[in-house]
């Protein structure tokens with residue numbers, strides 16, 4: 304399996320599918336969230352376009368400290384549960 308990395312808290316734009324040439328934003332991808340990994344599939348051909356392991360608390364903290372709103376939200380959700 305190909306290893307993908309994506310900046311969970313940053314790069315949700317301008318994805319391209321290597322299989323069929325689809326290009327678009329991360330929000331158009333189909334998410335498949337597993338227990339330890341997440342994968343985003345191409346909406347056209349269902350190839351994995353992006354993915355990785357779930358962010359750790361440290362990843363989120365780093366991003367939140369850089370002022371990333373997604374990461375700040377993620378930490379708030381986490382601390383509630």
Ligand SMILES: [Zn+2]
Pocket residue numbers: 320321322323324325345346347348349350
């Ligand atoms: Zn595709």
